[in-house]
Amino acid sequence: MRLLHTSTLKLVNFLADDVPPYAILSHTWGTEEVTFQEFVAQPAGHKAGHEKIKSFCKLCAQRSIDWAWVDSCCINKENNVELSEAINSMFQWYQRSSLCIAYLSDLQGGMEQSISNSAWFTRGWTLQELLAPSIVEFYCHGWSKIGDKISLQKTITKATGIDASYIHAAKNIGLACVAQRMSWASRRRTTREEDAAYCLLGLFRVNMPLLYGEGGTRAFLRLQEEIMKFSADQTIFA
Known part of the structure; x- marks a missing residue:
């Protein structure tokens, strides 16, 4: 650091x-x-x-x-x-x-x-x-x-x-469900579209490689995949 x-x-x-x-x-x-x-x-x-x-x-x-x-x-x-x-x-x-x-x-x-x-x-x-x-x-x-x-x-x-x-x-x-944490971020914006997913890594206690240029949709799908590896919270589909 x-x-x-x-x-x-x-x-x-x-x-x-x-x-x-x-x-x-x-x-x-x-x-x-x-x-x-x-x-x-x-x-x-x-x-x-x-x-x-x-x-x-x-x-x-x-x-x-x-x-x-x-x-x-x-x-x-x-x-x-x-x-x-x-x-x-x-x-x-x-x-x-x-x-x-x-x-x-x-x-x-x-x-x-x-x-x-x-x-x-x-x-x-x-x-x-x-x-x-x-x-x-x-x-x-x-x-x-x-x-x-x-x-x-x-x-x-x-x-x-x-x-x-x-x-x-x-x-x-960690006591807040996935949908609740997602709702906190729903009205926020980032300059780079991929960062809308990357800025949430810590909030969900997950890690993943950064691929700038993959687009916001793909980055968010990868974030969801990482969350599902460690959580059975069904609200992620909400």
């Missing part, structure tokens, strides 16, 4: 048994996100993505958190093996984080009732980023804190249709 030092902005690789405590960022991608290659070449650049990473790391450092993970710069997406491993591990990485910061960049104010208007609640990948971590704190544009997923539970449940018991603890997700 590759982590970012919150003070030096240096990327460091850790073996699975040696990963230190870390914070993790949940966000919607903009037009100026920073790739792994760009960040290595210019960690203090001035693209909007650089500023987001630096602000996130500054917030973590203020909380005495030395290490952080950001999907845009911590995964070498030009390496297909690394990308596949990262996507198949993503749920666990969020679950094992000490803190998840959900940055709602499209919200200008810190009003609780406005968070459901954020695009963050419409994206496929942010579903597991809401459910997997024990602690999720929400920040609006300017990095002002709105609250956390416990204090904002009623608003989050209304926006997502997810019962409080699943929001409070990832261990409860």
